[in-house]
Amino acid sequence: MSDEQTETGTGWPQPAGPGRPAGPAGEPDPRPDAPDPDELSPLAPREKPGDGERSGAEGGDVEPVEDATVELSSTPASAPAGRGRVSAASVMIAALLALLGFTLVVQLKTTSTDPASGATRQEDLVRILSDLDARENRLRQDIAALEESQRQLRSGEQGRQAALEEATRRADELGILAGTLPATGPGLSVRFEAGAKPISAVHVLDAVQELRGAGAEAMQISGGDRATVRIIASTYFLDGENGSLIVDGRRLTGPYTITVIGDPATMRTALNIPGGVVASVQGDGGTVHVEDREVAEVSALHAPIKLEHARPVS
Known part of the structure; x- marks a missing residue:
C-alpha cells in the first residue's frame, strides 16, 4: 500500500480534483479559517468517524457506504384521501341539483294545472282591470254630482228650483230602471x-x-x-x-x-x-x-x- 492510499484512509488513490488555492509560491492558503478543499469537493466521499483509522489499521478494502434513501410515502398515501373528498363533494352537489330539479318540476306542474291561470289570458286580466277602474271613476263622478245636488238644495232661494230639477231627474232614472219609460x-x-x-x-x-x-x-x-x-x-x-x-x-x-x-x-x-x-x-x-x-x-x-x-x- 502506498503512502497516498494510507493518507486517504480508503485504500484507494484520492481522485483528482481542483487544487488547493496556494500563495504566490504555490503554498497552501495561509488563512487560519480557510476551509479544507477536500471538504468542498462534491466528489470527495463522506467518511464516518473512525473509518480512516479502521481502514488504516486493517489495511483491507472498505465497502462503500450507501446513502440512506428517504421514501416519499406521504404523496401516495394522500392521493386516495384526496380522491375520496372529491367523490363526496360530487355526490353532495348531485343530490342538491336533483332536489332543485324536482322542486322546479313540481312548481311548473302546479302552475300548469291551475284552472284560473290557465283559462284567463293576460290581455283579459288587463282589460278587466281597466273596466273596474272606469267603473270606479263613474261612481266617483256620481258621488260628486250627488254632493253638488245636496249643496244646491241647501243654498237658499235656489233650493226649490234645484229640488224640482233633482226630483225630475231621479224620477226619469227610476222610470228607466223600472221599465216604465223608454x-x-x-x-x-x-x-x-x-x-x-x-x-x-x-x-x-x-x-x-x-x-x-x-x-x-x-x-x-x-x-x-x-x-x-x-x-x-x-x-x-x-x-x-x-x-x-x-x-x-x-x-x-x-x-x-x-x-x-x-x-x-x-x-x-x-x-x-x-x-x-x-x-x-x-x-x-x-x-x-x-x-x-x-x-x-x-x-x-x-x-x-x-x-x-x-x-x-x-
Missing part, C-alpha cells in the same frame, strides 16, 4: 243563435247578469217572432217547449236578441271573459253575435208594479 243611448246588440242544442234560459240569464255587472242601464229581449219584453230587476226566464223561452210569462222563439244600453267596450269584455256566456253557448254548438250600437233604443215598457206590502221609510 230609453236611448250607446250600447250593444247581442244575438243568440242555437246550434245542436237550443239556447237555454240559463245562458240568457247569465248574459243578463254579466251585462248588469258591466254597467248596463236598460235592456230588452226580442224573439224571432218580434215579440219584445223589457228586462227589469224582477224579470225571470224559463225554458219553454221546442227550444222556446218564457220571459215574464211571455213565450219567445229563437233566435233571441238582447238590446242593451251602456258602455259598449265594458259590456263586450264581460261577455267574452273565458268561461263566460260566449264560451258556454259555443260549447253547446251555438253562436253569439255582438255588435256595437251608437244609438240603441229600448222601447219596450213594463207595466208598473203595484206594491202591496213595502212602504218607504219616512
Whole structure:
C-alpha cells in the first residue's frame, strides 16, 4: 500500500480534483479559517468517524457506504384521501341539483294545472282591470254630482228650483230602471243563435247578469217572432217547449236578441271573459253575435208594479 492510499484512509488513490488555492509560491492558503478543499469537493466521499483509522489499521478494502434513501410515502398515501373528498363533494352537489330539479318540476306542474291561470289570458286580466277602474271613476263622478245636488238644495232661494230639477231627474232614472219609460243611448246588440242544442234560459240569464255587472242601464229581449219584453230587476226566464223561452210569462222563439244600453267596450269584455256566456253557448254548438250600437233604443215598457206590502221609510 502506498503512502497516498494510507493518507486517504480508503485504500484507494484520492481522485483528482481542483487544487488547493496556494500563495504566490504555490503554498497552501495561509488563512487560519480557510476551509479544507477536500471538504468542498462534491466528489470527495463522506467518511464516518473512525473509518480512516479502521481502514488504516486493517489495511483491507472498505465497502462503500450507501446513502440512506428517504421514501416519499406521504404523496401516495394522500392521493386516495384526496380522491375520496372529491367523490363526496360530487355526490353532495348531485343530490342538491336533483332536489332543485324536482322542486322546479313540481312548481311548473302546479302552475300548469291551475284552472284560473290557465283559462284567463293576460290581455283579459288587463282589460278587466281597466273596466273596474272606469267603473270606479263613474261612481266617483256620481258621488260628486250627488254632493253638488245636496249643496244646491241647501243654498237658499235656489233650493226649490234645484229640488224640482233633482226630483225630475231621479224620477226619469227610476222610470228607466223600472221599465216604465223608454230609453236611448250607446250600447250593444247581442244575438243568440242555437246550434245542436237550443239556447237555454240559463245562458240568457247569465248574459243578463254579466251585462248588469258591466254597467248596463236598460235592456230588452226580442224573439224571432218580434215579440219584445223589457228586462227589469224582477224579470225571470224559463225554458219553454221546442227550444222556446218564457220571459215574464211571455213565450219567445229563437233566435233571441238582447238590446242593451251602456258602455259598449265594458259590456263586450264581460261577455267574452273565458268561461263566460260566449264560451258556454259555443260549447253547446251555438253562436253569439255582438255588435256595437251608437244609438240603441229600448222601447219596450213594463207595466208598473203595484206594491202591496213595502212602504218607504219616512
